[in-house]
Amino acid sequence: MGHIVINNLNKEFVERRQIQRNKSGAAHFDQTIPVLDDINLEFQPGEMVCVLGPSGCGKSTLMRIIAGFDRPSSGQVLQDGKELTSPSPDNIFVYQHNGLLPWMTVWQNIELGVRHTEDLTQKEETIQEYIDMVELEGFENHYPHQLSGGMQRRAELARALVVNPEMLIMDEPFSGLDFLTHMKMREEVVNMHLFLGKTILMVTHNIDDALIMGDRVVILGDRPARVKLDRKLDFPHPRDPKTAPELQELREEIFFMLGVSYAV
Amino acid sequence: MKFKNPALVYAAFAFLISLLVWELTARFSGWSAQVFPGPGPVLISLIELTANGTLIKHSVASLFRVTAGFYLAMVLGIPLGMLLGRNTPLRLLGNPLIHFLRPISPLAWIPLSMLWFGIGDLPAVFLIFLSSFFPLLVATTIAVRSINPIYFQVATNFNFSRFETFSKIMVPATIPSIVTALRLSITIAWLVVVAAEMIAVQSGLGYLILDSRNALRMDYVMVGMVVIGVIGLLLDYIMQQLMKIESTAWGTLGSK
Numbered sequence: 001m002g003h004i005v006i007n008n009l010n011k012e013f014v015e016r017r018q019i020q021r022n023k024s025g026a027a028h029f030d031q032t033i034p035v036l037d038d039i040n041l042e043f044q045p046g047e048m049v050c051v052l053g054p055s056g057c058g059k060s061t062l063m064r065i066i067a068g069f070d071r072p073s074s075g076q077v078l079q080d081g082k083e084l085t086s087p088s089p090d091n092i093f094v095y096q097h098n099g100l101l102p103w104m105t106v107w108q109n110i111e112l113g114v115r116h117t118e119d120l121t122q123k124e125e126t127i128q129e130y131i132d133m134v135e136l137e138g139f140e141n142h143y144p145h146q147l148s149g150g151m152q153r154r155a156e157l158a159r160a161l162v163v164n165p166e167m168l169i170m171d172e173p174f175s176g177l178d179f180l181t182h183m184k185m186r187e188e189v190v191n192m193h194l195f196l197g198k199t200i201l202m203v204t205h206n207i208d209d210a211l212i213m214g215d216r217v218v219i220l221g222d223r224p225a226r227v228k229l230d231r232k233l234d235f236p237h238p239r240d241p242k243t244a245p246e247l248q249e250l251r252e253e254i255f256f257m258l259g260v261s262y263a264v
Numbered sequence: 265m266k267f268k269n270p271a272l273v274y275a276a277f278a279f280l281i282s283l284l285v286w287e288l289t290a291r292f293s294g295w296s297a298q299v300f301p302g303p304g305p306v307l308i309s310l311i312e313l314t315a316n317g318t319l320i321k322h323s324v325a326s327l328f329r330v331t332a333g334f335y336l337a338m339v340l341g342i343p344l345g346m347l348l349g350r351n352t353p354l355r356l357l358g359n360p361l362i363h364f365l366r367p368i369s370p371l372a373w374i375p376l377s378m379l380w381f382g383i384g385d386l387p388a389v390f391l392i393f394l395s396s397f398f399p400l401l402v403a404t405t406i407a408v409r410s411i412n413p414i415y416f417q418v419a420t421n422f423n424f425s426r427f428e429t430f431s432k433i434m435v436p437a438t439i440p441s442i443v444t445a446l447r448l449s450i451t452i453a454w455l456v457v458v459a460a461e462m463i464a465v466q467s468g469l470g471y472l473i474l475d476s477r478n479a480l481r482m483d484y485v486m487v488g489m490v491v492i493g494v495i496g497l498l499l500d501y502i503m504q505q506l507m508k509i510e511s512t513a514w515g516t517l518g519s520k
């Protein structure tokens with residue numbers, strides 16, 4: 001049920017560098033770049049985890065490893081006690097952009113998640129239900145390029161949810177959205193999370209997103225990234241950091257951690 | 265005045281102008297009608313050759329060879345391109361050979377193909393195959409290689425079978441580039457057929473041109489050229505229509 005344990009996880013990338021050839025030396029050497037350094041984390045089933053950190057610190061790398069697209073250099077990720085080694089429909093990854101297949105309509109894209117359902121009427125009902133949920137009624141037969149950025153994001157969310165995965169992994173799902181769409185999507189994801197109770201991992205650059213949405217906030221430090229903060233947020237929704245002093249305090253602490261000396 | 269299809273009006277205008285230039289050159293260049301026939305005599309010959317069935321016979325012969333060679337190139341080139349695009353060791357193995365063979369003009373194969381396949385349709389079909397096979401193969405390989413890797417991740421994430429990855433990702437993702445490659449290579453094939461028919465066969469538009477030259481009938485030569493041009497236009501038009509099919513259209517509509 002989406003219980004995740006990350007044990008002593010390290011990741012380094014090997015980069016091949018050309019150097020000047022001298023009489024005796026090799027023509028190139030392999031340089032390893034450590035990206036994730038001894039990450040230990042535990043997420044409870046149904047938790048909404050928000051991951052923050054400076055750009056290039058390894059957030060996407062960590063998400064890709066948890067989704068099974070990439071392998072750690074050492075350490076492991078356990079899902080419900082079993083080691084996670086390959087992608088599966090249990091953990092659906094929602095991309096920053098362009099995750100929808102452009103040659104398929106909204107309907108066909110969402111259908112991918114339930115394409116093995118035998119009962120055709122039930123399948124259609126499920127697809128329609130999720131399309132209604134993300135408020136894309138009337139756009140079933142549109143292609144992704146005919147939708148706005150926010151609508152594409154919602155369609156992708158519907159495609160992820162229709163699979164009924166144990167965990168959703170979202171890499172900056174709100175980036176590039178306008179302010180209002182961002183607010184609406186945030187509300188939708190919070191409601192959906194309260195309603196469905198899935199484990200959700202979400203990378204974000206927006207501290208308020210993390211404080212308003214997260215059951216847990218994880219902050220990664222500069223590369224090679226270590227866990228700088230792993231804090232459970234036990235506040236009821238809807239939240240507002242401006243009126244809850246504890247949240248306001250944490251907000252300033254996080255700003256400070258990310259290298260901004262005061263919260264604006 | 266408003267026209268339903270302004271492109272057609274422009275095209276008609278361009279052809280009218282060239283007809284005029286042709287007529288004027290024929291009339292005032294000082295060349296005799298045997299050397300440079302004008303549009304009038306060529307039109308009369310065109311009607312004559314159409315009426316006695318010669319043109320139809322030769323056109324059908326040429327089209328048959330092009331179709332056979334082109335289909336063969338499609339059936340072998342596109343799947344092989346998909347394979348090479350997805351399989352790095354195979355690609356590394358195949359690419360040097362492909363790029364070595366590709367710049368060799370199909371016409372350079374004429375002596376060998378006559379030796380291997382004798383006289384008749386086969387050597388011509390082989391040359392046409394060669395002319396379209398490499399462009400299609402290379403275009404397909406590149407198309408597969410440039411598929412956004414995210415789509416393959418989506419495929420593994422949604423547990424696609426190999427066949428599903430092929431039919432739901434690779435085919436639709438590459439169709440726009442493949443259709444463009446088909447359009448370009450059918451033109452090359454049509455170019456090559458004429459040359460191929462100047463050797464080893466007794467039919468086809470290329471043979472018509474060569475035979476007419478030997479008989480010093482330049483009006484027939486020009487009829488052959490006109491028909492080649494018209495059929496070339498038609499082939500290109502057919503290929504263009506392929507691009508408008510819905511499943512290929514996503515590539516031209518600009519994905520965000």
Ligand SMILES: Nc1ncnc2c1ncn2[C@@H]1O[C@H](COP(=O)(O)OP(=O)(O)OP(=O)(O)O)[C@@H](O)[C@H]1O
Pocket residue numbers: 013014015035053054055056057058059060061062223
């Ligand atoms: N395939 C790769 N090969 C080599 N280095 C890589 C590779 N993928 C990522 N890196 C490096 O790992 C580091 C972390 O990358 P990652 O994409 O995880 O950062 P991020 O935290 O998601 O950044 P952002 O917030 O900008 O999206 C970067 O410095 C990047 O250069």
Ligand SMILES: [Mg+2]
Pocket residue numbers: 059060061171
């Ligand atoms: Mg990232």
